[in-house]
Amino acid sequence: MLLRKLVQRMLSLVLCLSLLLPAAFSQTKIITGKITDAKDGSPVAGASVTPKGKTSGTSTDAAGDFKITVDNDVTVLVVTSVGYTRQEITITGSTANVVLAASSNNLNEVVVVGYGTQRKKDLTGAVTSVSSKDFVKGALQTPEQLIAGKVAGVQITSNSGAPGAGSRIRIRGGASLNASNDPLIVIDGVPVDNANVAGAVNPLNLINPNDIENFTILKDPSAAAIYGSRASNGVILITTKKGKKGKVKYNFSLQGFLQQPANKVDILSADQLSAVVKAKGTSTDVAKLGSVNTDWQDEIYKNALGQDVNLSASGAVLDGKLPFRISGGFLNQDGILRTDNFKRLTGAINLSPRFLKEKLKVDLNFKIAKTSNHFADGGAIGNAVSFDPTKPVRSTSNRYGGYWEWLDPDGLPTQLSNRNPVALLNFRDNNSDVTRMIGNIQFDYQLPFIKGLRANLNLGFDKQNGEGTAKMSDSAAAEYRRKGSNNFYKQGRENKLLDAYLNYAKDIKSINSRIDLMAGYGYQDFKYLDYFYADYRYNGVDVVPGSTPNFASSDAGYTLISYYGRLNYTLANKYVLTVNGRTDGSSRFAKNNRWGFFPSAALAWRVSEEDFLKNSKVVSDLKFRVGYGITGQQDIGPLYGYLTSYSLSNNQALYQFGNEYVNLLRPAAYDPDLRWETTKNLNVGIDFGFIDNRISGTIEAFNRKTEDLLSVVPIPALSNFSNQLFTNVGNIESKGIEFSLNTVPVQRRDLEWNLGFNITYVSPEITNLLVNQDPNFTGIAVGGISGGTGNTIQRHIVGQRPSSFYVYQQIYDANNKPIEGLYEDLNRDGIINEKDLRIFKNPEANVFVGINTSVTYKKFTGGFVMRGSFGNYNYNNFQSNTGVLRALINPLGFIANGSTNYLETGFSNNQYFSDYYVQNASFLRMDNISLGYDMGEVFKNARLRLSANVQNAFIITKYKGLDPELNGGIDNTIYPRPRTFVIGANLDF
């Protein structure tokens, strides 16, 4: 009964509806709405709004507003905009506000590549682009930190927690052994110098991260080979923010942050140390103990504040003819190590006028930065963990500034003892000023005769100058014997660039093709200016005898001249071929080895453009890529390594002939055949995007072989002026896989969740190291450690990863306690000596990951970035050097503190080469947690956003040392990375 009634009612309803239909067709309704950006709520101008199923619609105005008249039956609007994910909205009234999320993989996006741009869909190589909206947020003083953890295959490890400290950047682990493993960094077309000048801790900290718009990382040869001899370690292209047409807009941002020591080194307490000395020491030793309890780490570290203020204006003036952007920034940051301070003043200007009916584009960029540093005495860090905690900071005497110090019987500071860390901080005065200017002007001219032909000229420079004075009071025990120091230092670096190229791009409809040709010439000249001064005592008048330099300055440098070209050929929008070629000439090599040719080729197949996938709802993008190329490495260290030359000894290295002292003339070891390192690189990749690119990602695999590896290797004695020579020998092979995935698991009106993940596996192996093979060769010793004189803990050995640890196999007792001095006799010859050392683990990770996520809910945004590193080991040099009785009761006659590890091992003497100290340093670090709130329009035309961050929030690791993340894997207690709390406000008006 009931069922029948129901069916009847439904039928009548359908009938009624169908009667109404014709009427509905003839009626229209007006929908208005606003389209905003999910990230920050800013209006999206020019977004197209189309009724679903229709071909024409409207677009939003500058305020993001739209008004559209649609038929009454239209229930769904489709909103699209370049750079955003397409969104459909069901009409529920006369207004329809849409929040657009930035698309995670935009194919029409244009990507900066070397010498030009390319459409993302035409890319054939391993190229990753990160733009400002995806940067890591927070108080970041140095640009590379903006992309830490964001890109597969790229490892960014900050060197320390010192303010402004730099980072080690490795793309796919680096291709070299002894030559540089740093990628080439190009800022607005100007390859910049990676090296420090005196007084700067990091050359990149002279670039204000707020001025950066985009990072593009060229990881494989087909992308990077256009940089030829400098491309083996990958290329990072940095594009700074530019002025855009439109009303002048201002942005003001303010950040305040608090840094606190995140962790302290585990050392013995005063009571523990006293107990050890009383139990194991002689009565003389016990008599040396003090009676107080000083935490030296607390004495040298503090909570440190910092502020970062930035103001920018961008838009166009002169009737819109002159787009510009101008910005200024000021950063002031204390270090957590007392007395450390870093100040940076930056300015940047960009002008992008267009002439001749837009045919001539001019881009002028100029950036200037001045940093002022007060460097704390870094020695305080090591002394704070080794100075006797039973001693007070202050002594009862006024000598040595009133600080307690270890003294010899003659009242002078004990020569090889440690020093009062507080005294080191307070007596050291090291101030430096560094300026850096980077500028370029680029002309891009659409030639009148041939359509599609452009000529581009880029003139650029990069100039740095650093100078400062390092003083240590003559009251300081550390330099009491030499009466203190007062030394001025100065260094400069300059590079000048000229790049000119022609570019021809044409769609040839007849054969359904597009070609893009580029050919150019480059000239870049680098200058290193060093200045030498005598070694002054603290009074600034007296000079250490013999320290007056032979030369007041040195003007060294090198020049690179290049010819390059690229062909991009696209067939039917599906098949893409890229061919690159570059010839480089470098002044670092002899005439016959000077020029190198670096070709590459790559193919891409856009499967998703094939008919069978073109209309797929699931697959929005699918591309297969394969590339092969040869790149080079000329950043080899020596500038003149192929030349023999004689240099004069300084005035403290004279030799006495009777009554005269003669300066020595020394011939330098040289290799006339020095040549490029060449890297052959095969890369295959798949780019994919599903469901409107809500799931997108890339899988890459690569095989990289570096040949003619430049390395310092032993050479036959008597054959050259050294026992080791920097020469081309050896090969290294590196295989790896990268996977990155970006997803938008939730995308609703008020809620969007983005999740990104990347993982990289790299496995490098040295495949050859010597000119003549010798199975008994135990490799090249590297990795100097503290303790003893000249001990090294790592080796480069054929068949192993570079810099692997080279140690004895520790033997343990029944309680799993290491037995002092007992190791496996691996070669069973009855003697424990160097022949029983073996390779054990490596400081570099096998696998590293990055995880980042963000959630936008209404006006709130929250997110985090995590980084992980797995399979990396550290040599805990702090434990091996100080966690033994010999270090606590020092034979040189003083008591010192050391690692609590002593309580576990009970070692009386140092066992530097025990694998016990090679410890798993895998970690997962919460780099950054961010929270944002969009206040919206707080007053007319002014939007305010608030943010808060915690940087270095926590770390998950088994590692017992201060911090598992170390460059090089030898843990000697670095400047601790602080935990930083940031609050910020950002005002657009």
Added chain:
Amino acid sequence: MKRIALFLTLAIASTVVLTSCHKDLDKLPPNTLAPDQVYKDEAGYKQVLAKVYGSMALTGNTGPAGSGDVAGIDEGTSDFLRLFWKAQELSTDEAIVAWNDPGIQDFHNMNWSSNNPMLIGLYGRSMYIITLCNEFLRESTADRVASRGITGTAATNIAAMRAEARFVRAFQYWVLMDLYANPGFATDADPIGKFNPKQTNRTELFAFIESELKAIDADLPAAKANAYGRADKAAAWALLSRLYLNANVYIKQDKYTDAITYAKKVIDASGYALLSDYRWLLLADNNVNNNEFIFTLNYDGVKTKNFGGTTFMVNASVGGDMDRNVSGLGGWGGIRATKNLPQQFPDVNGNTDKRAQFFTAHNLEINNISEFKDGYGVTKYRNRTRAGGFGSDPDKTFADVDFPVFRLAEMYLNYAEAVKRGGSGGTEAQAIIYINNLRQRAYGNATGNIGSYDLPFILNERARELYWEGLRRTDLVRFGQFTEATYLWPWKGGVKDGRAVEDFRKIYPIPAPEVAANPNLVQNPGY
């Protein structure tokens, strides 16, 4: 057509402009000299010769450290004397070290391998010095000198410098022959750059050193006629005497007569005499009014600075409860003696035999090698002057003490031993006079004089007279007491009471990196 012409013109013009930039790729290092600029006059040759000598005293071209000559080893430990001394003394009863430097304890344990960093460093250092000598010799042939327009006195002086470079080379080859036996070998007839030198052996090296030293006799300045620090005829004779005394070890032939001949040549040369006070021998001003030294390595606390050499000797031998002022420098707390050395003397405090210079407040017995206070301190090297002043370095870090490579006392003892071993050309009576010269200086009177002597006495007397001067291992090997059970000392072979070790350890291994780099080399037996 016009357009094409214009393009062509532009293309050609730009090619010309661009390629003209290629000359910018020719660059020269700043603040250095090309070989032609170096060897343009006598002064240039002299500065290169200074490097030849200086490379035996210094670690590099920047004092005290900063641009080391030898790679793969800490620069401060890479100088010739420090490495040579360790190889010759730490492996014996005379010295023991508290430190943990890489490979340093191997000398006591007598378990060194071909990867021992100290042995690699010493081999590298000696070879480096020889390489410098070879280069000097290549550049200083009469033809080369003449082709550079150098004539007259300058050319004559350069010819004498050649003889000195050959002496230094012979001395360094003696070091390699004595310690490594079968090193690589090259002379100025070989190229520089890339090549694999052949391996040599003691027989060939002995002949080479002998013939070189005899060949340069004519060109070297007369005894004591050269500037202080530079080799003269007597330096070559002294080396020949040492070479012949050990000939039985090197080539299984007795050359004691020759040993006597050349010791006597030095002794009889005018100008040599024992320094009046034994305790002045290794002081800061041992370069003044001293006619005992035949050939020295010169150091200066201000002008010739490095962390090896006598700076090492003075600093490293002070530590524990020793008064730093006695040595005049700081204390690194490293080296001291095993009990066998002080026990050579009738009275460890030096009241009888003044050559006994020990710090006896430390323990005689060594229970812990790492404990500096286990073992008597040795105060033979002091950076103080005879008048009681301090050395020239105001910071009291670097030593002025010069190191005697050869001094007259050794020639006396060589003479006496060679006579006893059956050499002709000398007499025991004369030998006893020489020995008593030494002992009278030591005792301050004739109470220590001897009337007869035997070979064991000679070995012990050499210890008393020449201890810590880099001769002990050679002496023990010659007397068959280095590896054998016949003579033990604390921690010999790594055990407290000492033990015998394998016979092959009388020579050191060829460094593994050298064997790896040069396929012509075969490792010494046993290693």
